[in-house]
Amino acid sequence: MQSDDPANLAxxxxxxxxxxxxxxxxxxPGWDLTAAQTSVLTTLMDRGPIRMGELAQxxxxxxxxxxxxxxxxERMGLAERNPDPADRRAVLVxxxxxxxxxxxxxxxxxxxYLAALLGELSAQERxxxxxxxxxxxxxxxxxxxxxxxxxxxTDDELARR
Numbered sequence: 231m232q233s234d235d236p237a238n239l240a241x242x243x244x245x246x247x248x249x250x251x252x253x254x255x256x257x258x259p260g261w262d263l264t265a266a267q268t269s270v271l272t273t274l275m276d277r278g279p280i281r282m283g284e285l286a287q288x289x290x291x292x293x294x295x296x297x298x299x300x301x302x303x304e305r306m307g308l309a310e311r312n313p314d315p316a317d318r319r320a321v322l323v324x325x326x327x328x329x330x331x332x333x334x335x336x337x338x339x340x341x342x343y344l345a346a347l348l349g350e351l352s353a354q355e356r357x358x359x360x361x362x363x364x365x366x367x368x369x370x371x372x373x374x375x376x377x378x379x380x381x382x383x384t385d386d387e388l389a390r391r
Contacts, residue, residue, distance in 0.1 A: 372388035
């Protein structure tokens, strides 16, 4: 039986979360988007058009890095820059409809893959995972840097289907 000691749980949980994340990301080899580009597009989808500085801060990168990433995404037709109506000197970055479509397809593909794997587990194993979901959600809420997701994002839409 595993201990419920926080240090033991952290030691067991962290590598599993990393491996599950990598496993799911590897299932999209045909996509031309990097993990960083996918993260930026997901942020733009969740938060709506935002200033470059806010995007850089959210992605934990420097301004030149986010500027370069947004430029590449613009060239791909997935993101767009527009003047900020509140301050015409500032720029807002948003996701295009094509960007939304690509992220939705990517998320659906990854969800389908994960659902197929979950289908291989026993009903009891799936029940254990389902029972852990509220605690994992709460864990995210306890993070001081936690930012609640905006409703109606791709993951939320897919969860309702």
